[in-house]
Amino acid sequence: MAEPDLADLDAFAAVARQRSFRGAAARRGVSPSSLSQAVRRLEDRLGVRLLNRTTRSVTPTEAGERLLARLTPTLEELGRALDEVNSFRDSPTGTLRLNMPTVAAKLVLPGLVGPFLRAHPGVTLEVVAEDSFVDVLAAGFDAGVRYEERLEQDMIAVPMGPDQRYVLAASPDYLARHGAPTHPRQVLDHACIRHRFLSGVSLPWEFEKDGEIIRVSPSGPLVGNVPELGIAAAVEGLGLLMTFDGFVAPCLADGRLVEVMAEWSTPFTGPRLYYPSRRQMPAPLRAFVDFLREQAKAW
Template identity: 45%
Template sequence: MMRPSLNDLTAFVAVATHRSFRRAADELGTAPSTLSHAMRSLEDRLGVRLLNRTTRSVSPTEAGLELLSRLQVALTSLDEALDATTAFRGNVAGRVRINAPRVAAAVLVRDILPRVAERFPDVTVDLVVEGRLIDIVSGGFDAGVRLIDSIPRDMIAVPLPVPMGFFCVASPAYLDRAGEPTTPDDLRHHRCIGHRMPSGRLYRWEFERAGQELTIDVNGPVVLDDEELMVDAAAQGLGVAYVASWAAEATLAEGRLRTVLSAWMHEPERVAVYYPGHRAVPPPLRAFLDVIKDVLVQSTSRTGGTALQTSQGQ
């Protein structure tokens, strides 16, 4: 049997991952009909059906799923091997496009980008701030940032060094005036700063304690769609805000805010940079990821913790 070409195997991974000839063709810069013909040739060469096709959908067969899982690992290893030659080609240069929610983008700017600029001065990080979840491949991004649990399984995830939790916060002046809530139900009698999600709906505040979960609708004097503005509004005494820990840490450290209902907040969650596992990793993205991994290792060694796996499903 003649060994399939790397191009055919890469095309198969794209089709099987997207489950669409059109989307795979858009990514690879070819025509869907060309991909369809290539997949039939690949199946003939291997002597096994890899894809189930209908007029509306494409899905991997059992053999296709097995091949897909092995090829994703192999192609990632190949990319890493090729990237290892970067040091011998001179400085890494180019642009890496990252999609991230605002609060995560602020952490990248504070903790990661200065190190990227120092180690890789010819790499430009094009950071696009967006609250809604998008398809980073069709959006033209090299990578995105999400909570690890929400990252698609066909992506590779590199955790950021610090997990993100959520705080209920209010200014000392507001708490002196209105009293401190001791249970989430007490919030019904407080002025709360609403959070409008990118979808347009109002966020329902979520709490958990000893296995008991509560979801609360709140009311108050203002509704905002930006966490930093919510922190500022709380610091100005407008009421209680429910915000990401990353957004509130500096204001809490200054004493302009206090946390409330700490015993009812969920455990912090890991956030990761993620990128497609079936395509070559450009050197600028690899440089960006290497910095994140180095910061993660340094953070882990300081805390004595254990780094998370950097690949979904491992």
């Protein structure tokens, strides 16, 4: 029997963990067919089926489960060994895989990508932006990005950007027709443009002033999960919009939108890069952490 190829073993482990060829391919930036061919080669060489495949699911066989259990620590140790060699380079090489909320990918990451990749040309940055809270390590990511209230306590967290703020805004036309609320509870009397996550959750609007926190759940003519759509609706005068200040900064600057009740808008800590303290850091991740800590001096 020919010795299995290490790349095929790694491909099998990725598919077995994700329970999906498409999911594993998306995480790795390759085609599902390439992973399917790798697993098929491995099964042919071992002479045993490792994955049960149907049109709806992929599950490891008993042999596949046993191989995955023995293979996982071996692949992790191999990764650590290669990374130790990588640490002797002037600039690390390799792939840094990050999972983060859409807002961080749109507002925070763009200002970091250029300087970081220019400083580390050997690093490839792979980013998946999603608003569901996945186990980033089990999904094959090196680190995740979350806001403070969503962080696990056994994680190391590094600031990824300055403080942010939610802004309540409306168009001058809307305010001329309906007036501006002066207290959070008055927001309930207005048409409001709301955000709803793909999970179906629509968070209440939270206001804070002098230590008092008030949450309201408004209603209105538009609910969606695309920030640009809500901003366009607010500019059209369809209602009040509450969103991250970075999303509406251009509209506030040119007067298409006007901030309302600014005194009830309290800054909160920006996103945090997080990773487990018990795990040796891959060289690309270590370089990114060092980069963020240097950037934080200017925030």
